[in-house]
Amino acid sequence: MPKRHKIWVCKRQNPASLYDPDFKPFSKCSSMVTFADLSVIFLTESANNQKLMLEYEKFQEMQSKMMKMQEEYERQLIEKEESKQRDMERQTEYYETKLQEMTAKLEQANDESREQNKEYEETKKQIEEDSDREILDIKNNYEIQLRREREENIKLKGETGIMKKKFISQQREIDDHKEEINRFKSEVSKLNGEKEKMKKDIQGLRKEIVERDDTIQDKEKRIYDLKKKNQELEKFKFVLDYKIKELKKQIEPRENDIKQMKDQIQEMESELERFHKQNTQLELSIKELTQKLKATDKEMHLEREKVHDIKAKLKQFKTDLHNCVGYIQDPKMLKETIKALYAKHVRDDITESASVDADIQKEYSRQREHLERSVASLRKKLAKDSEIHRADNVRIMQENVSLIKEINDLRRELKIARTQIHDLEAALGMHSKKNKNDTAAVAAFSSKGPSALMQSEMEEKNKIIDMQKLEIKRLRMEITDIEMGSRPPSSQRLPPVQPAIESVG
Structure with missing residues (x-):
């Protein structure tokens, strides 16, 4: 028989052990047989390729899950940005470790394949001198196994088509999630614009409070001048x-x-x-x-x-x-x-x-x-x-x-x-x-009033001051509500308006 048709065979009764990637043939086999050289290599490579495909599909599935979770966390960016970042880092580390594990397994499988190839090369020389008496039986067994492998290949092709369809659907879902992320980003930009607008309103209200403080100080000066005029009017009371x-x-x-x-x-x-x-x-x-x-x-x-x-x-x-x-x-x-x-x-x-x-x-x-x-x-x-x-x-x-x-x-x-x-x-x-x-004279003057016009004017000024104070208080409450409703998540805070209120008080 030609040399290229020789192959080693174990004397065990289960010839299917040749297809087991964890099976070490030369530790237990002692007899030799000849067959096509490439068939064993193809079978081992197909088994290894199947394992690689399974591992790659698992890796793809893990990666798609990671992308889904990342998109989910990006969707919740406005509400829980910091917590989402930590979770994303944790999930990334987890899947990176998984990826490393899968890569290590893949390398291990490649090492095993290389070791098997080395063992095959070492034992090939010993197998060539073995007898041909079990060739027909082995050939029949291989034909049966070949039919089984073909059926399994057909089945795997169907499963591969299903997996491709699943992959396409998942890719569509990923595109949908990307569109949703873009929409959320536009909403975030809109909210940022509204936040800037509210900040401008707060600054305007602060300026208005400062202006009202100035007007209140002017009113107080006016009241002081009116009190002086009232004191001067006391000099003319006997003439009337x-x-x-x-x-x-x-x-x-x-x-x-x-x-x-x-x-x-x-x-x-x-x-x-x-x-x-x-x-x-x-x-x-x-x-x-x-x-x-x-x-x-x-x-x-x-x-x-x-x-x-x-x-x-x-x-x-x-x-x-x-x-x-x-x-x-x-x-x-x-x-x-x-x-x-x-x-x-x-x-x-x-x-x-x-x-x-x-x-x-x-x-x-x-x-x-x-x-x-x-x-x-x-x-x-x-x-x-x-x-x-x-x-x-x-x-x-x-x-x-x-x-x-x-x-x-x-x-x-x-x-x-x-x-x-x-x-x-x-x-x-x-x-x-x-x-x-x-002091007593001024108090008595303000209570009785040497002049009804002066008294009414003073009462009007006091009312204006009270109204200004109430308005400042209302503006302060509005500023507080705006700051509570649109305060940014960062540690930066707006300056307080307490000094302006205290100056009014």
Whole structure:
């Protein structure tokens, strides 16, 4: 037998042990047999390749899982960035160790394959001298095993197709996750833009707080100046006693005049109300006549439609009669057309309807003339009454304007006089406390007030200050809410607004 067809064979009863990659043939085999040189190499390489494919598929599966987990952690980047980073590092280390283990196994399998090749080369020389008596049996066994291997190869090809489909589906899922990651990144950029916008709003609010602090300081300076002016006004309180008495004498006749003018205004208002009632009655009568006129117009429109219908019928009759004239040379046809014309246009009640229509037309024209005369007379009366009422209204309005002007002047003078009296009385009340210390004098002045105008101005300034403080407090709460809602996850913090609030307090 040629040398290339020799091969070693174990004397064990299970020849399938040759396909076991963990089986060490030369430690247990003592007999030799010859066969094709390349078949054993192909079988061992196919077994090793299958193991390599399995290991590579496992590696691919592990790598796809790692990518999925990485994408999942990237999707949760906004909420748990730091924790996700740690988990990703841990998972990366885990899969790297797995990858190293798989690589080590792969290298180990390659080493075993190389050792088997070396052992094969060493024993090949010994196998060539062995007998051929078991060649047929081994050949049959190999044919059986070859059929099995082919079936297994077909099965593995099917599984490989399934794995390819799974790989394609997983690749699609990876692409979908990448698109989702891009979408989340765009959302993150939008949120960062909103965060920058909120930071700008916070800076604007801080500037507004500083400006309000400046205005409050200006108001406090103004209050201090007003207090100084009030102290200066104390010097003039004795001069105003005589003016108080004179103003009281002037107020009494003015009040009497105001009372008389109020009575006169009430009388004018009652007269004006009476005129309004008359106008309302006239408007109601005008509406009633207008409705009657509308009804008359409607009836007239119906009559016009009737006249239009009659004209149309007459025109149709003339047309039919003209058509009959065309048969003047044919008596028979002329007779037939005349009969048809009579049957079409003539009715039994034509005389009765004509007489009834004439009576209705006469009654309609008589009622229309009567209503037109009534409407014309009422319009003339309405125009005359409207002109009279308009003149009265103008006269009353002019009188009211002059009276209101006089009343306003009197009220203004009365208010000024009362203010001066109040100031003088307050100044006289303050005179008895002149010898007290400055703090007590200022407090008494602020409570009683030498001048009502000054007191009202001070109260207004205090109200403005309180409103400014409340506004600053509200702005501070808004800034706190914005900082709590849009604070960045890093350790950087915005500067506090406490000093501005403390300066206001």
